[in-house]
Amino acid sequence: MVIKTIRDILEEHPAFKSFDDDALDLISGCGTNEHFAAGSMILREGDDASKVHILRKGDAAIEIAAPGTGPLIVETLHAGDVVDWSWLVPPRRAMSDARAVTEVSAISLDANCVLGKCDEHPNLGYQMFKLWLPHLAERVRNGRMQLLDLYGANAG
């Protein structure tokens, strides 16, 4: 049985396919493997956003608690998706809950480690920028679509 290193896993992950060898070497040092049982919390609103989780397997629900109605799922994430953006944005505090809907395997990157290496290696920072920005833009676009309430009775 071949045991894969974090670098192997990152190299195979679609989110990192554009990374060159140097960038993969640098970022691998910040990563660990994490597993979450179905129903367990990956992060909670208000927590320090000290990690970024990139899903390898399984589905995760982004939830926002609403008084009186319980948590509402506003987005479901699948393999290849990044769970949260709060680690990039001061004050780096999780803005929503993330719960494992199924058993989840994720690469967990230490946010301080990643940001520190990006400061030291601008090329890595630029590759990270190119990795995250399309995901972020897509999530913003999708969020706008959901706001339109497309399927409501008065929607066109």
Next chain:
Amino acid sequence: MRDSAEPHTAIADPMLPIAMRVSEAWRELDDVVSLRLVTKDGAPFAFAPGQFNMLYAFGVGEAAISISGDPARTGELLHTIRDVGAVSGALTRLKAGDEVGVRGPFGSSWPVDSEHDRHLLFVAGGLGLAPLRPAIYRALATRHRFASITLIMGARSPRDLLYPYQLAGWTASHALRLNITVDHAGPEWTGSVGVVTTEFARALAGIDPAKVSAYLCGPEIMMRFGAMGLADMGVSTERMWLSMERSMKCAIGLCGHCQFGPDFVCKDGPVFRHDEIARRLTLKEI
């Protein structure tokens, strides 16, 4: 009114409704009802998947409603109607035994009969599954002709999913691959939450996008962004079809109410090939 038992296929006088009887009416959602209609003379009523009828609620008015039943079952017509106004509201209040006027069928159809060895992708949003369902029935009836059949279904919430019994049946029988996503849900929901475009990558995983034919029906914004997303993934814009909705009155391209650029949706549509209307979809003026 027709007085023979000949098939109601050719429209002898497209402005003259025939009287049909509601044989069954049932509620699909809080504001959505399905009607099963039969001809009074027992004659079959043939239609092509994607076509619509003008339903006349006597004393109230007419509305264009897509045909949502199985085209192989010519002995009945199924229509699914959302109560959004005076006419549609009157139609949703019809009961078994009531009569309704029917003109049709009108319009273009999903080209499912001309597809061979393709991966069929149906993308439905909200009530958009109703006009798509006849094409799904037809595809499933000739399943051997297709490489795969996938339905991506979007809805406001799990309780707003149209035809949940049908979705469950298709899933249980493995008749097609089904991806459901909703705009928001409670914690009990284990399916996806997000817009339909977020399902494309998983639905088309391992499929050559050049071999995909996509049929989209739902809110126009959903279809616009959906077609854009599929094109970005490599699906040919000449292999995507959309069902457009405009206010239709005469249904034969004379009155101009449903004009959509150089086309009339009632006569030239409602099903259009994407590349023929893509530019118009972004024009705010139409």
